[in-house]
Amino acid sequence: MSDESRPKAGPGFETKYQDDDYAARYADKHRTSVGRIIADAFEMRMAERALRRVGRVESILDCPAGAGRFWPVLHRYANTLHVADASASMLAEAERRHPEIPVASRSVGRVQDLDLAARSFDLVFSNRLIHHLPMAKDRMEVLTALGRLTREWLLVSAWVEGNLAHRRRQRRETRHPDRPSGRVFLPLATLEEEILRTGFVRRLVVRKFSGISPLVMLVCQRRPS
Numbered sequence: 001m002s003d004e005s006r007p008k009a010g011p012g013f014e015t016k017y018q019d020d021d022y023a024a025r026y027a028d029k030h031r032t033s034v035g036r037i038i039a040d041a042f043e044m045r046m047a048e049r050a051l052r053r054v055g056r057v058e059s060i061l062d063c064p065a066g067a068g069r070f071w072p073v074l075h076r077y078a079n080t081l082h083v084a085d086a087s088a089s090m091l092a093e094a095e096r097r098h099p100e101i102p103v104a105s106r107s108v109g110r111v112q113d114l115d116l117a118a119r120s121f122d123l124v125f126s127n128r129l130i131h132h133l134p135m136a137k138d139r140m141e142v143l144t145a146l147g148r149l150t151r152e153w154l155l156v157s158a159w160v161e162g163n164l165a166h167r168r169r170q171r172r173e174t175r176h177p178d179r180p181s182g183r184v185f186l187p188l189a190t191l192e193e194e195i196l197r198t199g200f201v202r203r204l205v206v207r208k209f210s211g212i213s214p215l216v217m218l219v220c221q222r223r224p225s
C-alpha cells in the first residue's frame with residue numbers, strides 16, 4: 001500500500017489520552033477479561049525477551065510510558081528508570097499505580113519536543129506508539145526523536161503484516177472501505193529500513209505471539225560511526 005493511500009492517524013489519537021478518565025480506563029483495559037490478561041502477559045514476556053538481549057543497563061527511558069504497564073519489568077533491567085509521555089494524565093495514572101517504583105525523572109511532552117539532552121539514556125523503550133502512525137514521515141520523526149535520546153539501545157514496537165490479526169483487518173477493510181483504521185500494519189522490511197535510516201541496526205525481532213498477533217519488538221543498536 002502506498003503511503004498516500006494508507007489511513008491517516010485518526011484525529012484524537014494523541015488527544016484522547018489527555019483525559020484523566022480515559023487514562024484510568026487505559027490502565028484497566030488490559031485486565032478486563034481473561035483473554036486480555038493473557039495477551040498482556042505475552043506482551044510483558046516479549047518486552048522481557050527484548051531486554052534480556054541487552055542485559056541490565058544504568059538508565060532506561062520509557063517513552064511513551066502511558067499508564068506505566070512496563071515499569072515493573074523495566075525497573076528490573078535498569079538502575080534508574082526515566083519516563084516520558086505526551087499526556088500528564090497517563091503519567092499521573094502510572095504513578096498512582098506504581099508508587100513502589102522509583103522514577104528518576106519524568107517529562108511531559110511529545111517525544112519530538114522533549115527538552116532532554118541527546119544521548120541521555122543507555123536504552124529507550126517505546127511500546128505501542130509507532131503503530132498509530134500510518135505516514136512514513138511521522139514515523140521517521142518519532143524514530144529520530146527516540147533515537148536522539150539513547151546512547152546505544154532503542155527497543156521499539158510496531159505492528160507488522162503476515163499474521164491472523166492482519167488478515168482479519170484486511171477482510172474488515174474490504175467489507176468497510178469507508179471505515180479505515182488509524183493503526184498501521186507494516187511490512188517488517190519497511191520498519192527495518194526506517195530504523196536503519198534513523199542510524200540504528202536491528203539486532204533482534206521479538207514477536208508477541210507468532211502468526212497471530214501483529215505486535216513485534218525490535219531490539220536496535222546505534223550504528224557505529
Ligand SMILES: C[S@@+](CC[C@H](N)C(=O)[O-])C[C@H]1O[C@@H](n2cnc3c(N)ncnc32)[C@H](O)[C@@H]1O
Nearest residue numbers: 017064065066069085086087090110111127128
Ligand atoms: C497506546 S499508549 C501506550 C502506552 C504504553 N507504552 C503501553 O504500551 O502501555 C500510547 C501513549 O503514547 C502517548 N503519545 C502519543 N503520541 C506521543 C508522542 N508523540 N510522544 C510521546 N508520547 C506520545 C499517549 O499519550 C499515550 O500515553
